[in-house]
Amino acid sequence: FLVERAPDVSGAPGTFAQVGTPGANVTTFSDTGRAASTRYWYRVRATNAAGNSAFTANASATTPAAPTALVGNSTVLTTSDFENAGVAAAFNYVASVSGNVTRLSLYVDAQTTATTLQVGLYANGNGTPGAQLRTCTVTPVTPGAWNVCTITSQAVTSGTTYWLAVLAPTGDVYWRHTSGTGSYKVQPGLTTLPATWSGTGGYPGSNMSAYAGN
DSSP states (O other), X not given: OEEEEEEEETXXXXXXXXXXXXXXXXXXXXXXXXXXXXEEEEEEEOEETTEEOOOOXXXXXXXXXXXXXXXXXXXXXXXXXXEOTTOEEEEEEEOSSOEEEEEEEEEEOTTOOOSOEEXXXXXXXXXXXXXXXXXXXXOSOOTTEEEEEEXXXXXXXXXXXXXXXXXXSSXXXXXXXXXXXXXXXXXXXXXXXXXXXXXXXXXXXXXXXXXXXX
């Protein structure tokens, strides 16, 4: 099959461009990385050695609204960094607003080979992550896109420091980050995110494209 997508232009499709080539008998297609709260149009046709069929009728879908970021950075930053399997990485952020967090989001860069990620929200310790507040699992992982997992509601308080952590049990995880304010801590030798952080290694002045929101 050949899948094409077009932007919405005043309630009608704009110019179509091919965005996927699902195999024979495939009945679903995931189009990740699209803008929030935005309508897109799609059409599909079959193809084989003899040529292409006619297109299906146009169909549209509107993406969900973007989560509200209470803690973290919802911008896709410009620099890629990574950790190998079994090494947890955590970044600290000050909550910008009080509220209840229900989702953890991480931008996973395209080089990522991990197929499962654990993402965690931690209280602040003495300059490191402290007690784990919530954790969730992303599976499957979609490289080159925001990956989101759901947690039991957790209250956060404006002006309070929290940590967001990620661990790839197998494979490497790449994310986007930038130098600047903040801290980056690591803890190696893990198969799951720890209930209480004990790693002391890390690097100054960095933050990651990750956030806790609702």
